[in-house]
Amino acid sequence: MSDQNATDDGRPGGSLAHRVPDLGALELLLAVARLGSLGAAAREVGITQPAASSRIRSMERQLGVALVDRSPRGSRLTDAGALVTDWARRVVEAAAAFDAGARALRDRRDSRLRVAASMTIAEYLLPGWLLALHAARPDTAVSLLAGNSAKVAELLLAGEADLGFVEGLTVPAGLDSAVIAHDRLIVVTAPGHPWARRRRPVTTQELAATPLILRERGSGTRQVLDTALGGLARPLIELSSTTAVKASAVSGAGPSVLSELAVGEELAMRRLVGIPVEGLSLHRDLRAVWPTGHRPTGPARELLSLTRG
Amino acid sequence: MSDQNATDDGRPGGSLAHRVPDLGALELLLAVARLGSLGAAAREVGITQPAASSRIRSMERQLGVALVDRSPRGSRLTDAGALVTDWARRVVEAAAAFDAGARALRDRRDSRLRVAASMTIAEYLLPGWLLALHAARPDTAVSLLAGNSAKVAELLLAGEADLGFVEGLTVPAGLDSAVIAHDRLIVVTAPGHPWARRRRPVTTQELAATPLILRERGSGTRQVLDTALGGLARPLIELSSTTAVKASAVSGAGPSVLSELAVGEELAMRRLVGIPVEGLSLHRDLRAVWPTGHRPTGPARELLSLTRG
DNA sequence: TCAGGGCATAAGCTGGTCTTATGAGCGACC
């Protein structure tokens, strides 16, 4: 049980969970950074001071880095501690988004705002919106149902959802809509791919002629791409989830075309590289939708206003 | 100990750590999603099948949502499970970045590549680069030292670092450099601010006339802004860390000007809104630097090539 | 019909994290 298990996505052995402090410890660290005292941080997260002291200490031992300078009149972060705290904040924020999403997924019934959203939006945008809504109206219980555009329309028309979100080129019949954001499809490759190194943009013709890793025909993403290329997209592999497509692209199987929402993280981490394409606008609107005539009111209106730039 | 502690950044009470499964559970869920079987996932993360079964079950109980469909010939994610898994992936990725950073911070000496970086780069970009480097060259031990531009230059010239990264308008004397990326400063406000609602862009004059939440004079960010405005930036508050500035802006204290690197997450979560500004280019280069004449070789060259688009 | 892979359950162990109780350093204030 040393580190004989290297996962196939290239991470080091020994499982992250054994090398990264747990969420409670990271939250405690953030509280210490903000409040300048172990005891005050302990009170905030609802534990005793000795527990906080011990937890911070074991986190320092685990990371092998001194994080806080203790003194009889308080504790301040070391330089390394400040850096670690910033990294920790990202983990905690991702966890908060997870929590907001999971909460909405759980509270299926009896919630004041029932949202139906397409997968891409539910995956990448909704948790953030829910966090913002929660910050503005802490007592609004939200429930979430995810599906494709047709399913969203069905739920709205059956009165089983109050507000919907869809991406795509058309608005389902019977629904009014408002554009809330724009999404762009991006051509991406692994950093090792020849396209990642060339200087001039790829041409539309080249893109149409190159086999690509794609979602299945009929998916929103594929639809936009096919339309933009004139139905010519040539699949290298067809996969049924955005995640699978990304994984395949990251592993270097070939170029892919994905929503900028989906690849933001990968681009930042340089697991994927965006390839400029000449003269091609792979653009789609993200829309909020509701039954014709029933303008959103109350919490639905609140959420809607949060989503508009 | 119910939920009488609402933290001042608006998160719900009861501590995330009690509502979000720990990293080990999330990793396990990702493995189940990828491998399609609890047993196989258990083997991958190095535990027994009953442990995996129990852990997934307790995660489902905790979240109140069924995540996997078990069958005598394997397990598949439910629809909700797929969504949860995608959210979980973000948490795990943030944790992986944390780990990569912490690792580099620990291995001060005896590492094959010693990197010195300015705070902004160390905070936002370096963990991703380190992950990419680790994927490409798993056995390269990297150490990290963070400081301002002068400190980076000093470390490089003293031979205590092999490669540096700085942001700012000038390159320290004695160093060669290559531009690896561009950073833009963005004017941001909380979503409730009047600027977030207006249609026409803010003018340079308006910006110069408005008190802003800013880093202290002398910081890289402030330097670029002052230069762009002609030394006119008017501070509403001056704070000494990017984090503090962000927190203040999010809480609605006023408009701020921050690196797009720093506010990416906040923009996505809609805790902040980007405000277009007319006729102002708040642009700065991010550079890799090394002692004049000593072109990076070996691991340093490898890392450098990963950072260039 | 039997082997094998899948999952679930039960019993027992271990380790990490909490608590309470206490001590010790430093500063402010009467």
Place this chain on the structure above:
DNA sequence: GGTCGCTCATAAGACCAGCTTATGCCCTGA
């Protein structure tokens, strides 16, 4: 100068989550 109030550290014991091993049932394919 004592005393209060804040800080953090240490020690001893309770508790619980998660692990392991052992076992059984279900389904499929040879």
